[in-house]
Amino acid sequence: MTIEKTTIKDLVIINPTAFQDERGYFFEAYNQAKFHENGIMYDFIQDNQSFSKRGVIRGLHLQINPFAQAKLVRVLQGEILDVAVDLRKKSATYGQHFSVVLSAENKKQLMVPHGFAHGFSVLSETASVLYKVDQLYHKESERGIRYDDVTLNIDWQVDANEVIVSEKDLILPGFDGIDWEF
Template identity: 50%
Template sequence: MKIEKTFLEGCFVIEPPVFSDHRGYFYESFNSKVFKEQTGLNINFVQDNEAFSNRGVLRGLHFQQGEFAQAKLVRVIKGKVLDVAVDIRPSSKTFGKYFSIILSDENKKQLFVPRGFAHGYAVLEDNTIFSYKCDNYYNPKAEGGIIYNDPGLGIDWMLSENEINLSKKDKKLTTFSIDFS
């Protein structure tokens, strides 16, 4: 398993070895021991989530606050997304910066998003299945979000404005000027 640091502290790109033959493929999507050896982080995932979406769906930017903050390991089972992690840790050197990556069923890449980050993704292909593990349980009272088109972040979601399909809740998210303490 190849694990590379991003420029955001604690955020990693994971590329598992894929074993393919005429029957199909096999890969280990997560190994706690290897992850800890390569990152120094001891993560205990407690919840797995899966979402199905078509091209243009944009989910995010979401986060959990305080004791309910979540680290996530995200991947695409089928299709393709642009995945985005935004550092919202006020004491971080990269506070307000974001990292983006294409995750797809073809490249099998995954992104580890630590606690203290907002996360979102834009679906770039129809019939996409997105999967993620969380190290803490979801709590609706602790959720927060940043509007996807926040001008201070300037994220290129790789979709035209008229293609973007948001939930009612995501349309009401605020800009990054929120107090995250």
């Protein structure tokens, strides 16, 4: 397993070491000791899984303190563009986003720490996404940013006429309308 730094502090890509032979493959998707050795100190308490079809954009979602969630995101089937937006006001990269393609094939995972909004778009016909969180869902702490916010200007790599977004995500505020901080 290797840990790859991104352009945003504390946001890292996990590259598992896969062992492959004629039967298929095996890899450790999560090893707490190895994560801790690399300074990734979260205690994950729940796994969430979603299934979506091509063009679906989920996000940008987060929970505010004291219920902020760290997420370890991976794809079990298909391919997504995974996106994280830095919302830590004291960060040098506040308001910047990072994206990476995660797929069942590349086996990469994105470690999204507290203080980030998170979302993804589905690039394949369908995708199953699994993510670990270190905090339970807390409805009153749930927040989000509209996926097509002009300030963030995220390229979701999905054709505009294919985009599918929930009603709940369509009413989220833009980046300039958020009033919380980490």
